[in-house]
Amino acid sequence: MTTEPAALLPAERRARLVQRLHDDGWARVADLAAALGVTPVTVRRDIAQLAEEGVLERVHGGARLVAGPGRPEAQDGAGAAARTAAPDRSLARKPPGQAESRTLTVGMVVPSLDYYYPEVIRGARVAAANADVRIILRNGSYDAAEVRRQVAALAASTDGLLVSPPVDAPEVAEWLTTLGVPVVLVERHGQAGPFHEPLESAVTDxxxxxxxxxxxxxxxxxxxxxxxxxxxxxxxxxxxxxxxxxxxxxxxxxxxxxxxxxxxxxxxxxxxxxxxxxxxxxxxxxxxxxxxxxxxxxxxxxxxxxxxxxxxxxxxxxxxxxxxxxxxxxxxxxxxPKAALGAAALDLLVRRIADPGRPVHRVQLGPQLIVRASSSGAG
Structure with missing residues (x-):
């Protein structure tokens, strides 16, 4: 249980730091520290790590983003809400021994770009930046036919798919298994086949x-x-x-x-x-x-x-x-844990692409209670 202001996890803090740079172009250490609720020393450490990873570059008194390869921008009007966030070293990487190859391309279809899912998208892009993956984003809405249309458009040109299908359309989950590319469900459970075999998924409990x-x-x-x-x-x-x-x-x-x-x-x-x-x-x-x-x-x-x-x-x-x-x-x-959810889903998909025979994984993440004045006399 946490009382405001809540401390951010390191990956979430760095993701927000990079999002601030996306929004403003550059930022001073003091402004970033105030916005994130941490000390300037912590911000400088984050900037040093992100600079080492090629995400941003240090300038006098602050930092700015690095443009160029490996920094994929959001597709189809997602704008700043879905741009690449800062990579964390604990997220998806190429498995040891895997030969260097072309950049993977992953399609991502979510039902909303203005509520809940922007943070999920950012988290997926955190993992994507660290795993040499390009994400193509589509807004599928909550309509089964629209989700199928968007997914079908991506399936032929991507190495894998992250999809949040409608929960009241189990036939969509069944259909996803016929596309010939790996699929990970995001914030959804799914089953397919005569024995209702589980599909790979990352969900919040x-x-x-x-x-x-x-x-x-x-x-x-x-x-x-x-x-x-x-x-x-x-x-x-x-x-x-x-x-x-x-x-x-x-x-x-x-x-x-x-x-x-x-x-x-x-x-x-x-x-x-x-x-x-x-x-x-x-x-x-x-x-x-x-x-x-x-x-x-x-x-x-x-x-x-x-x-x-x-x-x-x-x-x-x-x-x-x-x-x-x-x-x-x-x-x-x-x-x-929306950002962590997106990162976990991307990590599952990268590992599935690298090893198609691995067991099905269903990852479940726990949420956080943030106590404020509406429920506590101490708030």
Whole structure:
């Protein structure tokens, strides 16, 4: 459990450092240290390592990016959100003894370029830069037909694919096995064949993350901990499983709200949010785990409109932690390891390309609890 400001992992810190250089062209050590919440000494060490790896070059008082081969830019309008991040030495490398060869080309198809997946893309590019891999990015949306169209366009010209297919279209996972190139699923499980053999995948343990949020709220003294999920999100299934397991384990299952809503972008959200707060008042619910951030922020705002104090009258934990920390008050978040997820998926794919006969690997990463003022009196 972490209290803001949370320390970044070294790979994540370096990725953010390079992203800052992408955004601004160059940056001073002092500005980078302030933005990353670390000391100038730490920033100088990161710059020295990244300069040694050819990612950036040191200039007087700061650093700037290096242009040229090995620094692939994002494709198809992904812009700065999907540009190459800084490589970490622990990420994918060519297996020992593998002969030097052409640069691998990998296709990556994700459902969104403006929420959740930008960090996943950055993480994949961290690993790609270190493994001599070029990534071609496509936005597949959540539509099965569009995903198939985008994947088919990439399959003939790439050495492997990273794909996040729709969770409600198992036939897409089956189809991916017929393409003749290695495929790793990103933030998705998949099976194929008559015996439902697992496909290679890298996923977040969303159930574990949700359970962490419930245990945190219980430790703050709450006994009525409700769940609010977006019915259109593929992540809701895992979040709900973890919430149910935790409230059962803690003996809180009876009377705990389990609600689903439309997305905050839907015109019906206003009515759904009102029903959630009405249900909290009627049931004595004093804490909510909410997926995802926009819905959590809106519920906090609606609670304020009703003169409810957060967290004294209603504590809130958001699942995703994309923008939860920007709310008033800052909202406690469950943060999936998005950058690490992208790096792990790329690493799996590179290893699969190098050794087609290796056993199927299914990597599962744990999220992080970031405690803020919306759920803790100490926040």
């Amino acid at each position: 969303h159930a574990l993350g949700a359970a962490m949020g419930v245990r945190h709220l219980a430790a703050e003294g709450h006994t009525r901990i409700g769940l609010v999920t977006s019915r259109t999100s593929p992540t809701s299934r895992g979040v709900r499983a973890g919430w149910r397991a935790a409230v059962g384990e803690l003996g809180l299952g009876d009377g705990c709200l389990d609600l689903d809503t439309v997305s905050h972008r839907d015109p019906g959200w206003h009515d759904d949010a009102g029903r959630v707060l009405d249900a909290c008042a009627e049931s004595g619910t004093t804490a909510l785990l909410v997926h995802s951030d926009p819905e959590a922020i809106s519920l906090v705002e609606r609670a304020h409109d009703r003169d409810l104090r957060v967290p004294a009258d209603l504590a809130v934990v958001a699942y995703d932690d994309e923008v939860a920390g920007l709310a008033d008050p800052p909202i406690t978040g469950i943060r999936p």
